[in-house]
Amino acid sequence: MVTNTTTKDHKLALLIIDMINDLEFESGDQLLKYALPAAHAIKKMKEKVKAEGFPVIYINDNYGQWQSDFRHLVRHCIDGDSRGKALAELLKPDEDDYFVLKPQFSGFFGTPLNILLEHLGVDTLILTGVAGNMCVQFTANDAYMYHYKLYIPSDCIASADKKENDLAIETMRQVNKADVRPSTDFSLKHF
Amino acid sequence: MVTNTTTKDHKLALLIIDMINDLEFESGDQLLKYALPAAHAIKKMKEKVKAEGFPVIYINDNYGQWQSDFRHLVRHCIDGDSRGKALAELLKPDEDDYFVLKPQFSGFFGTPLNILLEHLGVDTLILTGVAGNMCVQFTANDAYMYHYKLYIPSDCIASADKKENDLAIETMRQVNKADVRPSTDFSLKHF
Amino acid sequence: MVTNTTTKDHKLALLIIDMINDLEFESGDQLLKYALPAAHAIKKMKEKVKAEGFPVIYINDNYGQWQSDFRHLVRHCIDGDSRGKALAELLKPDEDDYFVLKPQFSGFFGTPLNILLEHLGVDTLILTGVAGNMCVQFTANDAYMYHYKLYIPSDCIASADKKENDLAIETMRQVNKADVRPSTDFSLKHF
Amino acid sequence: MVTNTTTKDHKLALLIIDMINDLEFESGDQLLKYALPAAHAIKKMKEKVKAEGFPVIYINDNYGQWQSDFRHLVRHCIDGDSRGKALAELLKPDEDDYFVLKPQFSGFFGTPLNILLEHLGVDTLILTGVAGNMCVQFTANDAYMYHYKLYIPSDCIASADKKENDLAIETMRQVNKADVRPSTDFSLKHF
Numbered sequence: 001m002v003t004n005t006t007t008k009d010h011k012l013a014l015l016i017i018d019m020i021n022d023l024e025f026e027s028g029d030q031l032l033k034y035a036l037p038a039a040h041a042i043k044k045m046k047e048k049v050k051a052e053g054f055p056v057i058y059i060n061d062n063y064g065q066w067q068s069d070f071r072h073l074v075r076h077c078i079d080g081d082s083r084g085k086a087l088a089e090l091l092k093p094d095e096d097d098y099f100v101l102k103p104q105f106s107g108f109f110g111t112p113l114n115i116l117l118e119h120l121g122v123d124t125l126i127l128t129g130v131a132g133n134m135c136v137q138f139t140a141n142d143a144y145m146y147h148y149k150l151y152i153p154s155d156c157i158a159s160a161d162k163k164e165n166d167l168a169i170e171t172m173r174q175v176n177k178a179d180v181r182p183s184t185d186f187s188l189k190h191f
Numbered sequence: 192m193v194t195n196t197t198t199k200d201h202k203l204a205l206l207i208i209d210m211i212n213d214l215e216f217e218s219g220d221q222l223l224k225y226a227l228p229a230a231h232a233i234k235k236m237k238e239k240v241k242a243e244g245f246p247v248i249y250i251n252d253n254y255g256q257w258q259s260d261f262r263h264l265v266r267h268c269i270d271g272d273s274r275g276k277a278l279a280e281l282l283k284p285d286e287d288d289y290f291v292l293k294p295q296f297s298g299f300f301g302t303p304l305n306i307l308l309e310h311l312g313v314d315t316l317i318l319t320g321v322a323g324n325m326c327v328q329f330t331a332n333d334a335y336m337y338h339y340k341l342y343i344p345s346d347c348i349a350s351a352d353k354k355e356n357d358l359a360i361e362t363m364r365q366v367n368k369a370d371v372r373p374s375t376d377f378s379l380k381h382f
Numbered sequence: 383m384v385t386n387t388t389t390k391d392h393k394l395a396l397l398i399i400d401m402i403n404d405l406e407f408e409s410g411d412q413l414l415k416y417a418l419p420a421a422h423a424i425k426k427m428k429e430k431v432k433a434e435g436f437p438v439i440y441i442n443d444n445y446g447q448w449q450s451d452f453r454h455l456v457r458h459c460i461d462g463d464s465r466g467k468a469l470a471e472l473l474k475p476d477e478d479d480y481f482v483l484k485p486q487f488s489g490f491f492g493t494p495l496n497i498l499l500e501h502l503g504v505d506t507l508i509l510t511g512v513a514g515n516m517c518v519q520f521t522a523n524d525a526y527m528y529h530y531k532l533y534i535p536s537d538c539i540a541s542a543d544k545k546e547n548d549l550a551i552e553t554m555r556q557v558n559k560a561d562v563r564p565s566t567d568f569s570l571k572h573f
Numbered sequence: 574m575v576t577n578t579t580t581k582d583h584k585l586a587l588l589i590i591d592m593i594n595d596l597e598f599e600s601g602d603q604l605l606k607y608a609l610p611a612a613h614a615i616k617k618m619k620e621k622v623k624a625e626g627f628p629v630i631y632i633n634d635n636y637g638q639w640q641s642d643f644r645h646l647v648r649h650c651i652d653g654d655s656r657g658k659a660l661a662e663l664l665k666p667d668e669d670d671y672f673v674l675k676p677q678f679s680g681f682f683g684t685p686l687n688i689l690l691e692h693l694g695v696d697t698l699i700l701t702g703v704a705g706n707m708c709v710q711f712t713a714n715d716a717y718m719y720h721y722k723l724y725i726p727s728d729c730i731a732s733a734d735k736k737e738n739d740l741a742i743e744t745m746r747q748v749n750k751a752d753v754r755p756s757t758d759f760s761l762k763h764f
Contacts (some may be wrong), residue, residue, distance in 0.1 A: 066289050066307055069260035098257050103303045103310075104718040112294045112301035116257055119294075134748055138714050145677040145711070164747075167740060174737075175707055295527040325557055329523050336486040336520070355556075358549060365546075366516055448671050448689055451642035480639050485685045485692075494676045494683035498639055501676075 012188075013122040014049045016042060017059045017107060017129030017136055019091050020074055022082035027160040032083060034158035034165065035130050039090045041155045042128045045183045046091070052188050055120055058099040059107035059129070059139065070099040105135045108142035117148070124149040127178075128156035133168035140176045150178035153186060203379075204313040205240045207233060208250045208298060208320030208327055210282050211265055213273035218351040223274060225349035225356065226321050230281045232346045232374045233319045237282070243379050246311055249290040250298035250320070250330065261290040296329035305337055315340040318369075319347035324359035331367050341369035344377060394570075395504040396431045398424060399441045399489060399511030399518055401473050402456055404464035409542040414465060416540035416547065417512050421472045423537045424510045427565045428473070434570050437502055440481040441489035441511070441521065452481040487517045490524035499530070506531040509560075510538035515550035522558050532560035535568060585761075586695040587622045589615060590632045590680060590702030590709055592664050593647055595655035600733040605656060607731035607738065608703050612663045614728045614756045615701045619664070625761050628693055631672040632680035632702070632712065643672040678708045681715035690721070697722040700751075701729035706741035713749050723751035726759060 019039060023032055046056055060070060070093075077088035093099065100113045107113050117125075125148045129136055136157055143150055152172050159165035172178040210230060214223055237247055251261060261284075268279035284290065291304045298304050308316075316339045320327055327348055334341055343363050350356035363369045401421060405414055428438055442452060452475075459470035475481065482495045489495050499507075507530045511518055518539055525532055534554050541547035554560045592612060596605055619629055633643060643666075650661035666672065673686045680686050690698075698721045702709055709730055716723055725745050732738035745751040 062303075064310075066310075067287060069262050071260050072262075096258060101303075103306045105714070106718060109715075109718050110303035110306040112253075112292075115294045115301040119255075119257070133744065138718070141678070141711050141714060142682075145679060145682050167744075171706065171740075171744075296523070297527060300524075300527050324553065329527070332487070332520050332523055333491075336488060336491050358553075362515065362549075444685075446692075448692075449669060451644050453642050454644075478640060483685075485688045492685035492688040494635075494674075497676045497683040501637075501639075 011122060012049070012052075012054045012124045012126065013117060013120060014046060014054065014056045014126045015059050015107065015128065015139070016046070016056065016091060017127065017139060018061055018131070019087050019129050020058060020060050020070075020077055020093070021084045021087060021130070022077050022080065023084035023087075024082055028083050031130060031158065031160040032087075034160070034162065035087055038128070038130070038156050038158040039087045041153070041183045043090050045126065045128065045153065045156060045186065048186065048188065049126065050094075055122070056094075056097045057113075057116070058093055058097060059111075059113065059135075060099060060101055061135070062101040062103055070101060102135075105138035106142045107135070107139040108146070109138075114146055122148070124151065127152045130158045132157040132159040132165040133161075134159070137168045137172060140172050140178065144176040150176055151186075152176075152178040152180050153183035154180045155182040155184070202313060203240070203243075203245045203315045203317065204308060204311060205237060205245065205247045205317045206250050206298065206319065206330070207237070207247065207282060208318065208330060209252055209322070210278050210320050211249060211251050211261075211268055211284070212275045212278060212321070213268050213271065214275035214278075215273055219274050222321060222349065222351040223278075225351070225353065226275075226278055229319070229321070229347050229349040230278045232344070234281050236317065236319065236344065236347060236374050236377065239377065239379065240317070241285075246313070247285075247288045248304075248307070249284055249288060250304065250326075251290060251292055252326070253292040253294055261292060293326075296326045297333045298326070298330040299333035299337070300329075308339070313339070315342065318343045321349045323348040323350040323356040324352075325350070328359045328363060331363050331369065335367040341367055342377075343367075343369040343371050344374035345371045346373040346375070393504060394431070394434075394436045394506045394508065395499060395502060396428060396436065396438045396508045397441050397489065397510065397521070398428070398438065398473060399509065399521060400443055400513070401469050401511050402440060402442050402452075402459055402475070403466045403469060403512070404459050404462065405466035405469075406464055410465050413512060413540065413542040414469075416542070416544065417466075417469055420510070420512070420538050420540040421469045423535070423565045425472050427508065427510065427535065427538060427568065430568065430570065431508070432476075437504070438476075438479045439495075439498070440475055440479060441495065441517075442481060442483055443517070444483040444485055452483060484517075487520035488524045489517070489521040490528070491520075496528055504530075506533065509534045512540045514539040514541040514547040515543075516541070519550045519554060522554050522560065526558040532558055533568075534560040534562050535565035536562045537564040537566070584695060585622070585625075585627045585697045585699065586690060586693060587619060587627065587629045587699045588632050588680065588701065588712070589619070589629065589664060590700065590712060591634055591704070592660050592702050593631060593633050593643075593650055593666070594657045594660060594703070595650050595653065596657035596660075597655055601656050604703060604731065604733040605660075607733070607735065608657075608660055611701070611703070611729050611731040612660045614726070616663050618699065618701065618726065618729060618756045618759065621759065621761065622699070623667075628695070629667075629670045630686075630689070631666055631670060632686065632708075633672060633674055634708070635674040635676055643674060675708075678711035679715045680708070680712040681719070682711075687719055695721070697724065700725045703731045705730040705732040705738040706734075707732070710741045710745060713745050713751065717749040723749055724759075725749075725751045725753050726756035727753045728755040728757070
């Protein structure tokens, strides 16, 4: 059962969606092209967020591997020499990072994510990761319905298709009322 | 995303609730007394179930340790020389066993359990574990509302208090329409 | 979409579970015997709660009648001269009372109840109604997992069987940490 | 509790989203322009679907009116002489139509919709209504994660902005694998 630790009231959390990813699927190549610069931007964002003591949560597809741990997936991507190796190395989770395995596109669907966020006292989410028009947007939609404020830095989001990525970001700005300014403009003073 | 593997239509699944447990809490001692014989019965049940190719799912409290893996928890219980070491040794998960970490009493609350069960094509659950009047009963209630048929072998359920355990089993028989015959009566022909 | 009206921060809500009920089922007769005095106690509780401006929420089974409104159900129970007529007359909903139709035992399962409670700013629930060992207990379990504080006045709860009702109340006291003192002891100063 | 009536295995259901709507909000005027021809197309679709005995489900925003019934909302739109009167008259629910009130954009979020669809034995949804880039798309996303097959006839969907509507339809075609051919091409033989 959820214990009431001193982790309450973090207010802000950084979500890193599907970046621990072997990219071994069609269009994985194409996605990598855009995901790599996003990974660099997310890495910097992660440093800023952790410097202030805010939590970082990896949201990851379980790829139908219901018997696997997240740490196992990290090793698979790095040691397995997969297409996504560079991403996993850049964004290798720390011991104190959180993770949530999701069976579907949205990070909230069939997962404890909302319970974890309530446990951490979070009301604002920084969404980053891939793919912008799929898992990120589905997660943004649920986040919006749960009343989280959204910051979705445009340079921390990637999709296999640049135009679809831009459309997804524009939709999240309009429909989900997300702040989509690039992470280079980011300052914790916004929050 | 859920891949449609050949794991469909297993029909039956064995759920082992909170038996991977260091029991390092008040009344853990008392619970161990009843959980140990239950662990022996569950071990036999697990063998029968796996011999027929049905899936085994460990449902486990995350103990507020949102950064930990299930395999880590198993090692903690066994190598850490905890009060629950004997239970974890008897019921050590196999590589092909499934697991679901739950943040609350019910195995369905804030977890992908229902999605996993649909993925596996399961319609009947064998519920086993601890504590009978808490996590087992809460899980049984949700399972009932999701329309699963329930087999809750009375000798595979334990609570810190024998009388409360008996009451929980009787309630699950009446309210949740569970078959509660002991596992010694169990035959896959029932299913 | 949820509008942010001035209804926030009510803190306390009274839930009346399945008392709008034609009782036209086996053991309905038996249930009525205990539900009638409970209805009188709930009526008084409702008056006290409304006098302080707290919301009252009727939680009601939809009886598989997915095409019916709640107001229709109220009329059915009263005008239809059903076995449950006296209950519905005593506890006839006011225009400003809330209602939630549930497809299953728990008031939270497949309903907007938790969203409504968050909308109202509620953190403490007074649970009343029938049947104590079924819909009330299932609702209490979910409420507990959602971290609501529970007051379940023993004289406002009824089941077809007196002994089972007493057991359910005792279980909710122990497992769900509910205050179960009778409503005659109730004072809003507790909250 | 869900009763197992003879309504099982309908396979197909028509969902009509937010068309019972007073449109009394900014851009309601603009939305009406596109929603009116959509209403005519939905009306024809409804006739075809009902002729084959498939269920029709109205999914409707509760507009924060947690104390109101759906039938009340219908009367409000028609008798209240609202901007949305023509829509409500065209698509006035029949006695045997189902309805689900939703507190948020998605018809699945905090509602019994999925339970109702399972109860009806539905595996394919025809999504129609407004707004295409908001409630329809959010509902389509959840439907996709629940593994429903989707038919979203492009002429039965409207948004306040034509271009955004087209983008939403194209996204649902690509991401949610929806069939988006116009309803004029519709034949029950597809299913």
